[in-house]
Amino acid sequence: MMGCLRGLFVLLLCAATASAAPPKMSVAQWRDANQAVVISRLDRFVRLPSIAADPEGLNGMAEMLVEELRMRGFEPRLLSADGSPKVVFASLDTPGAKRTVVFYAHYDGQPVTSGAWASDPFVPVMRDMKSPSPVAVDWRAAGGRLDPEWRLFGRAAADDKASIVAFLSAYDALVATGRKPSVNLRVFWEGEEEAGSPHLAAILAANAELLKADLWLIGDGPVHQSRTPSLYFGARGVLGLKATIFGPLTPLHDGHYGNWVPNPATMAAQLIADMRDAEGTILIPGLADAARLPGPADQAAIAALPKIEDTLIASFGIGRTEGQEGLATSIMRPALNIRGIAAGGVGADANSAIPAEASFSIDFRLVPDQTVEGVKASFEAFLSEKGWSVVREAPDLARRLEHPRVIRLEWEPGYPGFRTDISLPVSQAVIGAAGKAAGRPIAVLPMMGGSVPLYIFDGVLKTPLIGLPIANHDNSQHAPNENLRLQNLWDGIDLYAGMMGGLDW
Amino acid sequence: MMGCLRGLFVLLLCAATASAAPPKMSVAQWRDANQAVVISRLDRFVRLPSIAADPEGLNGMAEMLVEELRMRGFEPRLLSADGSPKVVFASLDTPGAKRTVVFYAHYDGQPVTSGAWASDPFVPVMRDMKSPSPVAVDWRAAGGRLDPEWRLFGRAAADDKASIVAFLSAYDALVATGRKPSVNLRVFWEGEEEAGSPHLAAILAANAELLKADLWLIGDGPVHQSRTPSLYFGARGVLGLKATIFGPLTPLHDGHYGNWVPNPATMAAQLIADMRDAEGTILIPGLADAARLPGPADQAAIAALPKIEDTLIASFGIGRTEGQEGLATSIMRPALNIRGIAAGGVGADANSAIPAEASFSIDFRLVPDQTVEGVKASFEAFLSEKGWSVVREAPDLARRLEHPRVIRLEWEPGYPGFRTDISLPVSQAVIGAAGKAAGRPIAVLPMMGGSVPLYIFDGVLKTPLIGLPIANHDNSQHAPNENLRLQNLWDGIDLYAGMMGGLDW
The missing domain is CATH 3.40.630.10 (Zn peptidases)
Structure with missing residues (x-):
């Protein structure tokens, strides 16, 4: 009433x-x-x-x-x-x-x-x-x-x-x-x-x-x-990727063959570690070259922002941040994020096996004036340089046998950033x-x-x-x-x- | 009939x-x-x-x-x-x-x-x-x-x-x-x-x-x-481990926070890459020190084995092997195998998120005279050296905030090798x-x-x-x-x- x-x-x-x-x-x-x-x-x-x-x-x-x-x-x-x-x-x-x-x-x-x-x-x-x-x-x-x-x-x-x-x-x-x-x-x-x-x-x-x-x-x-x-x-652009790394044709007993048959989960870990360091810096040559740097007006605007870093750190429950900059500055840079990684089993699903493949998902965040094509090209050149053979479909046996490191790339469409x-x-x-x-x-x-x-x-x-x-x-x-x-x-x-x-x- | x-x-x-x-x-x-x-x-x-x-x-x-x-x-x-x-x-x-x-x-x-x-x-x-x-x-x-x-x-x-x-x-x-x-x-x-x-x-x-x-x-x-x-x-011993690495308390949008909030999938990849090289050599100080080396009789027996490497390589569909040795020799060494790794989602399950945690499963294969306790101790000392804080249960908020790198270890029982x-x-x-x-x-x-x-x-x-x-x-x-x-x-x-x-x- x-x-x-x-x-x-x-x-x-x-x-x-x-x-x-x-x-x-x-x-x-x-x-x-x-x-x-x-x-x-x-x-x-x-x-x-x-x-x-x-x-x-x-x-x-x-x-x-x-x-x-x-x-x-x-x-x-x-x-x-x-x-x-x-x-x-x-x-x-x-x-x-x-x-x-x-x-x-x-x-x-x-x-x-x-x-x-x-x-x-x-x-x-x-x-x-x-x-x-x-x-x-x-x-x-x-x-x-x-x-x-x-x-x-x-x-x-x-x-x-x-x-x-x-x-x-x-x-x-x-x-x-x-x-x-x-x-x-x-x-x-x-x-x-x-x-x-x-x-x-x-x-x-x-x-x-x-x-x-x-x-x-x-x-x-x-x-x-x-x-x-x-x-x-402005807003960063985005470019998604699914990458799959191939090990043996079928999972193999890791007691009998581990240490001799390459393990795709280990290869994926090594590749990810090669791509970015612990501070989030992208280690892929050329990938960030085109990135437009923040100008004086951008820097002044960022300096004037309310400081929220400590509050966020506490609410996220994290003991460190990547890089030495504040959040708003770190966002001005291109980023390479691992959205997910999957191989074999963990915990109750763990088998004593070398997995047959490992896959991981990246999203690149692009800043002006990076282009989708430029990021793809830099990434693929980096893979070649590191000895990877890039395929678009599941590799056939001949490809597996010829190349010590085979990676399948499935690029999502993606789009550039803008400011x-x-x-x-x-x-x-x-x-x-x-x-x-x-x-x-x-x-x-x-x-x-x-x-x-x-x-x-x-x-x-x-x-x-x-x-x-x-x-x-x-x-x-x-x-x-x-x-x-x-x-x-x-x-x-x-x-x-x-x-x-x-x-x- | x-x-x-x-x-x-x-x-x-x-x-x-x-x-x-x-x-x-x-x-x-x-x-x-x-x-x-x-x-x-x-x-x-x-x-x-x-x-x-x-x-x-x-x-x-x-x-x-x-x-x-x-x-x-x-x-x-x-x-x-x-x-x-x-x-x-x-x-x-x-x-x-x-x-x-x-x-x-x-x-x-x-x-x-x-x-x-x-x-x-x-x-x-x-x-x-x-x-x-x-x-x-x-x-x-x-x-x-x-x-x-x-x-x-x-x-x-x-x-x-x-x-x-x-x-x-x-x-x-x-x-x-x-x-x-x-x-x-x-x-x-x-x-x-x-x-x-x-x-x-x-x-x-x-x-x-x-x-x-x-x-x-x-x-x-x-x-x-x-x-x-x-x-x-003889036969190698085995020691299983589930490791969990902690990121933010809940998954976070990786566009807004990627590059600033540490990503546990990336941390897991880096740690795995720190543990072993591409040839399977374990990089953990002390872990393999106790391993008994093959004697002359062992080496002679291995040299006399039928060569099966090429056949296995063809049937497994692999383009290389780890190490420069044959299979039987590589087995004489301790091994660190990644049985599985899991974080976030891949492919259709991929979200644009920093995962809240990443986990991976290792099995160590032990040779005489390594001990289960020795392997555990070397591994944990290595983690400390690399700046990891080791916990046995899911960490509370205080632990997460105090330590930049928190890892939970769940050891399986394990047993030593014998020859x-x-x-x-x-x-x-x-x-x-x-x-x-x-x-x-x-x-x-x-x-x-x-x-x-x-x-x-x-x-x-x-x-x-x-x-x-x-x-x-x-x-x-x-x-x-x-x-x-x-x-x-x-x-x-x-x-x-x-x-x-x-x-x-």
């Missing part, structure tokens, strides 16, 4: 602010007063399972977004290529504005197949995080200002529906607080980012005129671990407006460690790209129990409002 | 030879004439599933063997300790003999749980190996001398019921050919070898007086890969008698690469031990489709007859 009354109060307040906003109300005041409305919208979005496995869910989500945009006066349309999930595009020009800004986000979520969720991924649950095992809370009945540490759990709540909710809420806040956008607004919300955006380049190319703009803001990815509102100016120069006028304008909107210095990240295919936009559009993340870094991205921290949503609304109403360059 | 007639013919022949053997018949002639009888016995033994999971099968097998021995005039008894499966012990003194020889074998087989058998492991099937996919043949109906390349498939057919059948058949052959044993005969057939012989030392100690002898012949293990009848004078000196008079007598029985030079192996717990016998009995193997090296030991090659059984009968009737020193 109380909850019902409180809900009614919020609704009235919202209606009041929407129809006749007090002229002095700030964006922050608006969202304080409209928390329930904002969360309801996210809740509604999460309940619609817009994942690759559910084309109807993707369609339904696109239609719901078209409706949300239309009722705000935007001119929406759906873009697609080759029957792809629809891109929700919409525009709203601002009279007198000289700049056009596109807000990118994606409304599709990761699959929900992997691992165990504490609750249905499509029935959002708010949880109070203060206790060691978070407790579900009824936010609708809570009333007043909600605990900003509460988190809403559900697939795509953080990645990436939060960005869409922040955009819509920020626009509502601008209107309600009597302000006007300072730029022409565009939205570009795609529906297959989690599937690798296979049609994105085609859609961008086919709609180049429509998408002409001065800036793209990429509303995806996590904010800095300090929880400071953040911008990122927008921090010192450009547009970059400085975005940094300034974001700081003003946040009311404090923001975290300016020259590069995200993770990969976002910014190269696709850059390759087609040749327009500056800047990352505008909202989600907490600990959002359980791509994993079970994805969640969005409420304060991140509030900060995101402020930032989006700043990007709509405060940008001028 | 024809098959039936042939079977009858063999039976008549057998009855004839058993009741009134022509005085000039050789052992080889006897077994040529009695192939069906010998194979029938092995067939009957294999049908009795004497494996650890089937205590009734073990009991039944022991009783069957007692009966076989009793009908040949041996004095059998059952030995056990703490309710262990029974050891079938039996003695038959030879008037005037000055030496006593114990014939060891085991009647238990490996479990049949792992992998797929082409046919029921307890319903023996004879297969013709000439076609690429071996064809089942009806040996009972075949008549005449059977193809010696045929193999009988079934659990324990090779390991180790073949040795028991060879003993019984060789004794029958001696009797049938009118010869007498030259030594006092003892059999010691245990029923829990495949379970690690946990009660063997206790049984030996409790029956020391009964078991007094001048020589133990260990009827187990494979013959030389050249298929030459073989003796081995009987080839130049002892007893050794020379056995080599001489074996060569005479085989009618050609035999393969004298100073050491078997695989492990047999000879140390247990040596520790209690202080009696020379020599290995008297029968099974073909490619018998699929401990794996599905275990099989015995017929010629190996025939050679084994000759060899056993030589050990019973031709030993004198």
Whole structure:
């Protein structure tokens, strides 16, 4: 009953602010007063399972977004290529504005197949995080200002529906607080980012005129671990590889033949040790040669970041870090990560055998101006130099007998990294407006460690790209129990409002 | 019909030879004439599933063997300790003999749980190996001398019921050919070898007086890969280890944290590369210091072995071997084998994550005079030297944070290697008698690469031990489709007859 009354109060307040906003109300005041409305919208979005496995869910989500945009006066349309999930595009020009800004986000979520969720991924649950095992809370009945540490759990709540909710809420806040956008607004919300955006380049190319703009803001990815509102100016590219090393045709008794028949697990270990040292430095000649070094503006931005290393070290339970640099600097370098390695058996599965093969999985993280082809070429040249014979399929007997070291490489597609120069006028304008909107210095990240295919936009559009993340870094991205921290949503609304109403360059 | 007639013919022949053997018949002639009888016995033994999971099968097998021995005039008894499966012990003194020889074998087989058998492991099937996919043949109906390349498939057919059948058949052959044993005969057939012989030392100690002898012949293990009848004078010991290396408390996104948070898979690879080189040389200081070097007699025996390296290389499909030595020499050294390694995921299971831990499995193969404790101590000292903090259980958070490199060690029990000196008079007598029985030079192996717990016998009995193997090296030991090659059984009968009737020193 109380909850019902409180809900009614919020609704009235919202209606009041929407129809006749007090002229002095700030964006922050608006969202304080409209928390329930904002969360309801996210809740509604999460309940619609817009994942690759559910084309109807993707369609339904696109239609719901078209409706949300239309009722705000935007001119929406759906873009697609080759029957792809629809891109929700919409525009709203601002009279007198000289700049056009596109807000990118994606409304599709990761699959929900992997691992165990504490609750249905499509029935959002708010949880109070203060206790060691978070407790579900009824936010609708809570009333007043909600605990900003509460988190809403559900697939795509953080990645990436939060960005869409922040955009819509920020626009509502601008209107309600009597302000006007300072730029022409565009939205570009795609529906297959989690599937690798296979049609994105085609859609961008086919709609180049429509998408002409001065800036793209990429509303995806996590904010800095300090929880400071953040911008990122680039992201590393990625290139995956499965490598398989061959031993005897079948496993052999390692008592009878160990020490004489080469063991592929040992060979894999030696090769990995040859590839990178204990500080993460890549030992493959030429692989990192093309990497663009951080400039003075990048270094200054990194120096100004809140120090989070000690907190992370404690929360990860690690006794050292690789390299002597902080996290943000280490991310500016190319990386060679071992995602997995497998050979024979361990523990209860251990047999006294030389395994027939050993395989391992690498992902290379690329920085500008490394290329996928360049990394592949350096790696394969390094293998040849070390005496490896490279094959693309399982080797036949003749190949095995001819070559002392045979390795099969299965490259994944991969894509390069990208960085927008921090010192450009547009970059400085975005940094300034974001700081003003946040009311404090923001975290300016020259590069995200993770990969976002910014190269696709850059390759087609040749327009500056800047990352505008909202989600907490600990959002359980791509994993079970994805969640969005409420304060991140509030900060995101402020930032989006700043990007709509405060940008001028 | 024809098959039936042939079977009858063999039976008549057998009855004839058993009741009134022509005085000039050789052992080889006897077994040529009695192939069906010998194979029938092995067939009957294999049908009795004497494996650890089937205590009734073990009991039944022991009783069957007692009966076989009793009908040949041996004095059998059952030995056990703490309710262990029974050891079938039996003695038959030879008037005037000055030496006593114990014939060891085991009647238990490996479990049949792992992998797929082409046919029921307890319903023996004879297969013709000439076609690429071996064809089942009806040996009972075949008549005449059977193809010696045929193999009988079934659990324990090779390991180790073949040795028991060879003993019984060789004794029958001696009797049938009118010869007498030259030594006092003892059999010691245990029923829990495949379970690690946990009660063997206790049984030996409790029956020391009964078991007094001048020589133990260990009827187990494979013959030389050249298929030459073989003796081995030692076997390496073994020591297993599971090692676990710890990274972050939970897997972390390797784009965001790779290159900064240490990756346990990479650490494992580096550690393995630090432990041994590409030629199999162990790089752990002190670990191999105690290893007894091969003496001149060992080196001469190895030099005289048939060269099988090229054949093995071709059949294993390998392009090189470790070290510059032949197989038999490499086996004289201590070995460090990687049985398996596991971290994260590979291929379809690959996640873009730094794994939380990496584990690997080692088995060390020990040569005399290395000790289990010595190997452990050297390995742990090496880890400390390399900056590893060794724990026995999963480390707590404090340990993880204090130490940059934490490794958990789970040692298996392990046991040392053993070698009987080839130049002892007893050794020379056995080599001489074996060569005479085989009618050609035999393969004298100073050491078997695989492990047999000879140390247990040596520790209690202080009696020379020599290995008297029968099974073909490619018998699929401990794996599905275990099989015995017929010629190996025939050679084994000759060899056993030589050990019973031709030993004198």
